[in-house]
Amino acid sequence: MKFLSLLLLSLMLNFAAAQTNIDETVLLESNREQDFYIAANEGDQIILEVKRTDGKKISEFSLKALNSSNNVFTERNFKKFKAGITSLERSVYQLHFENKTTKPVAFTVKVGIETHGKPFAELGYKTLYDTIYGPEQKVMETVESFKTKTIQKENFYLNSKSNALVKGGKDRAVFPVYLPENTQEWFYVLTANRDEDAVRNTAKTFSLASELSKYLDTKVSTVSNAVTNLNAPPGAHICDVYLLKEEQANLFRERENFTFYMDGTRENYKSGIVQVKEMPTEKLFLGIKNPDNLYGIHVGIEVVAVIKQEETIVKFKRTPEIHKRKVPFVK
Known part of the structure; x- marks a missing residue:
């Protein structure tokens, strides 16, 4: 691929050699989505292991580099996924899961970062404020x-x-x-x-x-x-x-x-x-x-x-609402 190369690992992948960033058990309800974020430097190896524990297959799992908006890969309708990915850029990576079935699905997610002796990238969050305008309302002015x-x-x-x-x-x-x-x-x-x-x-x-x-x-x-x-x-x-x-x-x-x-x-x-x-x-x-x-x-x-x-005139106004959100970044 253009930005990252995907390397399949053996089933005996050893997480002990990497820093564990994520080790979660997830219960994803029907028609729901969930995201996880990690940080990696250029040249780091991202070690992924996803395993279904209950329910049907996992509908969709994708990995995306937010810095370049490059979609590294997308895996659909699977029970187990195990892979290693070499990061070609310093970026925050988004792990995106979707359950498109009618029933919940449970699975475990493990993510480790192997830096080959270099310092680990640190994940941080900054707060952004967005102005969103509500529906038009009739006012007398x-x-x-x-x-x-x-x-x-x-x-x-x-x-x-x-x-x-x-x-x-x-x-x-x-x-x-x-x-x-x-x-x-x-x-x-x-x-x-x-x-x-x-x-x-x-x-x-x-x-x-x-x-x-x-x-x-x-x-x-x-x-x-x-x-x-x-x-x-x-x-x-x-x-x-x-x-x-x-x-x-x-x-x-x-x-x-x-x-x-x-x-x-x-x-x-x-x-x-x-x-x-x-x-x-x-x-x-x-x-x-x-x-x-x-x-x-x-x-x-x-x-x-x-x-x-x-x-006195009639005006249509949209009330601004300030919404706060946290955005991940590499420190």
Whole structure:
């Protein structure tokens, strides 16, 4: 054979000259299998003796070198087997027995190793862990995601401060911000210009919701970081934008002293995209003022919210199970 040579021994085979690795009496039930393992170095002689003691013939007995996966031999339907084998490789050998009959069979197994004066190969066992997945099971899972939604668009005109004082025009505008439930943060994009057509045309190009949605990846932070990558719309003339609570919005409208949130407030602002993380429980307002004494200004603004949403979906999962097994090896 390619890896091992089989040498038949005489019936007077002397086990005394070899190290006895296996000396077992086996009762093998119907349709069962049993394995034994030995270790041998290259050049060792493996001495085998199998003898049936009760029942029918032994259905099958094979010897396999695990290192090379070489099947040394297979013996079928026998009562007695006696042989010597010269190992052509350092390996663990598997002795495999099968009972394919309908009744139990008993037999003895003796295995010795003759090393011819060299050290004996030592058999060891190492533990391996295998991950096995069980059958698919139906589970309900809540998935969290985020979406953007345009909630307001405004175009309006603000008079100059002098016009507001002398002629009764309005140099300030206030409008509430209607944030949907589960809003995580929100943004507004603004443009200001004395030219009405310029503002109207620029406002038509506002697409902040769709631009931000490209960066959504179940994490709001990715949207926040996206703002620096977006291009601000054109703008030519300044205005002041304040983020206000309702009480302060009324004071702002009446030209009284007021306070505002720094987050979301911009002064001397021509255009841009503003991220707002301020999320108080009460309603918020944006107050916009024209600080110019002589010229009125047109303003276009769009407000976009980032909303968290939850959806229950059906998934099929296979549960992993860790199985431990011992594998023989030559130490």
